[in-house]
Amino acid sequence: MKVFLCETATEEQNRKMxxxxxxTNQQYPIGLLYLDSVLTKAGHQVLTKDYTFWTEENCLxxxxxxxxxxxxxxxxxxxxxxxxxxxYKAIKIIKSINPKIKIVLGGIHPTxxxxxxxxxxxxxxxxxxxxxxxxxxxxxxxxLDKIEDIxxxxxxxxxxxxxxxxxxxxxxxxxxxxxxxxxPLITQVQMxxxxxxxxxxxxxxxxxxxxxxxxxxxxxxxxxxxxxVAKKYPWVSTIQFIDDNFTxxxxxxxxxxxxxxxRGIKLDxxxxxxxxxxxxxxxxxxxxxxxxxxxxxxxxxxxRMLKSIHKDITPxxxxxxxxxxxxxxxxxxxxxxxxxxxxxTLETVDESIETSIKLHKIIKMDFFLASPLWIYPGxxxxxxGKSKGWIDDSYWLTNKPCPYFTLEHPAxxxxxxxxxxxxxxxxxxxxxxxxxxxxxxxINSPKYYIxxxxxxx
Numbered sequence: 001m002k003v004f005l006c007e008t009a010t011e012e013q014n015r016k017m018x019x020x021x022x023x024t025n026q027q028y029p030i031g032l033l034y035l036d037s038v039l040t041k042a043g044h045q046v047l048t049k050d051y052t053f054w055t056e057e058n059c060l061x062x063x064x065x066x067x068x069x070x071x072x073x074x075x076x077x078x079x080x081x082x083x084x085x086x087x088y089k090a091i092k093i094i095k096s097i098n099p100k101i102k103i104v105l106g107g108i109h110p111t112x113x114x115x116x117x118x119x120x121x122x123x124x125x126x127x128x129x130x131x132x133x134x135x136x137x138x139x140x141x142x143x144l145d146k147i148e149d150i151x152x153x154x155x156x157x158x159x160x161x162x163x164x165x166x167x168x169x170x171x172x173x174x175x176x177x178x179x180x181x182x183x184p185l186i187t188q189v190q191m192x193x194x195x196x197x198x199x200x201x202x203x204x205x206x207x208x209x210x211x212x213x214x215x216x217x218x219x220x221x222x223x224x225x226x227x228x229v230a231k232k233y234p235w236v237s238t239i240q241f242i243d244d245n246f247t248x249x250x251x252x253x254x255x256x257x258x259x260x261x262x263r264g265i266k267l268d269x270x271x272x273x274x275x276x277x278x279x280x281x282x283x284x285x286x287x288x289x290x291x292x293x294x295x296x297x298x299x300x301x302x303x304r305m306l307k308s309i310h311k312d313i314t315p316x317x318x319x320x321x322x323x324x325x326x327x328x329x330x331x332x333x334x335x336x337x338x339x340x341x342x343x344x345t346l347e348t349v350d351e352s353i354e355t356s357i358k359l360h361k362i363i364k365m366d367f368f369l370a371s372p373l374w375i376y377p378g379x380x381x382x383x384x385g386k387s388k389g390w391i392d393d394s395y396w397l398t399n400k401p402c403p404y405f406t407l408e409h410p411a412x413x414x415x416x417x418x419x420x421x422x423x424x425x426x427x428x429x430x431x432x433x434x435x436x437x438x439x440x441x442x443i444n445s446p447k448y449y450i451x452x453x454x455x456x457x
Contacts, residue, residue, distance in 0.1 A: 001139050003039055004072035005032050005048040007079075008086035009059035011401045027053070029078050030190050030242065031107070031131075033176030038132045041174055044139055047072070048180040056086045064093050067101070074139065076131075078107040081376045085399050088121060095122045104138065106131040111208050112378035113396060114151040115158050120397055126151045128160075129209045130167060130195075166210070170195060170217045175225050178233070188238040188270075189229050193222040193256065197244040199274075201299075202309040203338070205378035206244060214248055219255035223263060230265055238292075240270040247273030247294070250282040257289035268292045275313045275321045287328040294325075295334040301355025302348040305341050310380075315355040322362040333363055337421060340373035340405050340414045342384060349417045356421070357428045364429070366437075370421040372414040373405040381405060 007029045028050045036048045047070050051059035067075065075094050079087050087105070094101055099122075106127035110117055114126040127134045128149045137147045144152050148164035167173075178189065194217060196210030226239055247253055260269075269286075270293040286294075300306055301315050318335075325333055337356065339349060352370075359365070375382050377396060385391045390407040404411050426434045 001073040002045045002070065003047070003074045003076060003139065004066060004070055005035055005039075005046060005076045005078070006063060006066075006090075007032060007050055007052050008063070008077065008083050008090050009051050009054050009056040010080070010082045011085065012056065013401045028181045028190065030176055030192055032078055033178060033180055034132060034173060035076065035135060036177040036180050037174040038136060039139065040177065042136045042139070046177075048177065050181060051086075052083065056089070059086055060089055060093060063090055064097065067094055067097050071098075072101060074102045074104060076104045076106065076135065079105050079109045080107055081109045081396070082402050084109050084396065085401075088399075091121050091123065104135065106135070108205055108209060109377070109396075112205060113393070114160070116393060116396065118151060118153050118158050124152065129164065132167070132173065133164065166196075166213055166215065168215055170215055171221045175228060178229065182233055184235050186233075187236055188240055189233070189236050190240050190242050191222075191225060191229070192243055193217050193241055193246060194243045194248070198248070199245075199310065199312060200380075201311060202380040202384075203299075203341070203373060203376075205376045208378045210244075214245065216249065216252055219252060219259050222256050223259040223265070226260065226265060226267070227263060230267060236267070238268040238270065241272070243272060245274050246271035247278060247282065250277055250279050253282050254285045257285035257291075260289040266290065271295070272297070275317050278321050278324060280324055280327070283325055283328045283331060287330045291331050293332050293334060295336065296321075297336045298356075299336065299338045300341065300348070301337075301352035301359075303351070305344065305348050305352070308343055309341055315351075315358075318355060319358055319362070322359050326363055333359075333365060334367050335359060335365065337370035338373050339370045339417045339421065340409060342381060342405070342408065344409065344417075346417075349420060353421055353424050356425055360425060360428055368422045368425040368437075370418050372411070372418055374402045375405050376402065 029052065032048050032050065036046050039046050047066065049066060051062060054062070077087055077090065091103055094103060102124040103122065104125045104127060105117060105123055110126045111128045114128060117123050117126060125138060125144065128151060134147055134149050138150070144150065145159065145161060148162050151158060151160045153159070194215060196214045197206055198212050198214045200207050200212055229236055229239065267290055269289065269291045271291065272295045275296055275298065298318055299309060299311060303315055306313055322333065325331060335356065337352060373381070375385060375391065377393070382391070385405065385407055388407055391403065404414055426437050
């Protein structure tokens with residue numbers, strides 16, 4: 001069958017924040033590349049496009065052009081909550097071109113909101129959770145009620161099939177089809193060495209897909225893919241592991257690093273990890289193998305807030321990890337902060353600032369952003385908001401963007417706290433540093449940062 005896979009444009013609010021743009025080509029939905037390879041291997045003709053960072057207008061124009069030209073039998077759309085609005089519009093366009101085209105949705109938003117989507121949009125099938133096996137069976141013509149982990153409508157009733165067991169052997173998947181997106185301008189390639197996360201943070205919806213089960217690829221298979229990318233795309237200089245928790249098994253990280261060194265691979269590497277578990281031994285081998293960055297989702301420096309969001313770390317854990325990492329200066333940490341959790345106050349924001357300043361004194365960092373808490377369906381915070389009557393499921397049928405959590409504080413307060421954190425952290429690096437950073441930001445994105453400066457507290 002002819003299959004068109006795509007992801008549509010993210011919300012304009014992200015573009016206004018300077019988070020995305022059409023010239024940003026280092027990020028792409030790796031899940032679509034896996035589906036591309038799996039479906040191609042199964043004998044289907046696949047076209048894969050990513051419109052995530054495009055404006056909605058350009059995305060929909062390009063999508064319509066591709067559908068008319070390629071004439072697919074099936075269109076598969078990966079949907080995040082922040083791309084749902086452009087997906088709704090894409091569905092109408094696709095069906096207007098040819099109502100016989102089957103539309104299959106997958107991703108985190110459809111996994112959580114499958115019933116709403118089937119009841120309100122001209123969608124044929126929804127893949128719940130990981131879609132590699134389900135989509136192959138759909139395309140091969142297997143009866144829908146015999147396919148696990150999907151939802152569809154039959155006689156106006158939503159049918160949900162039994163849950164499929166998670167794929168525990170990720171080594172059986174082919175390498176993603178990087179050719180779908182690759183060009184000589186892309187010097188940083190995304191890669192996954194594991195799937196899932198064992199935690200269940202109050203603001204995260206990943207557990208709806210991974211069921212809190214962390215699964216790893218073998219060290220050999222991971223490095224085989226690194227070597228494949230390095231040889232096929234010699235202009236690539238950096239591999240970014242986008243695992244939710246690359247460092248969960250310190251020993252596996254060490255094995256991957258030793259294999260990289262053994263094969264003489266000379267690339268830079270980045271990853272995302274948790275504050276614990278970590279070890280000096282792991283950091284040592286990561287530095288030797290070429291790791292230059294680790295992103296830590298600290299979220300808040302308040303002990304009370306960390307406990308309330310189930311982060312399973314403390315401010316002391318953060319300080320301990322940064323002190324350990326200080327001995328490996330080639331690896332630069334990046335900390336991610338959020339503001340506006342339930343129970344957040346000026347006091348907890350200042351506690352977050354205090355902890356962050358301590359971390360900046362241990363290791364100098366140039367990233368000061370604190371994001372307001374966005375709400376997604378399938379999270380504990382969303383359920384809390386629903387229980388208080390602040391939001392309900394009908395919100396996701398509107399064209400409104402993902403909302404900030406404003407049950408306890410207005411959006412203006414969240415922005416002020418966001419600015420308070422950023423400014424105090426920059427000032428902690430010295431006034432001249434602060435001045436230079438502000439000037440740089442104003443030059444790069446004047447409208448956005450002038451607006452932020454006007455919201456200073």
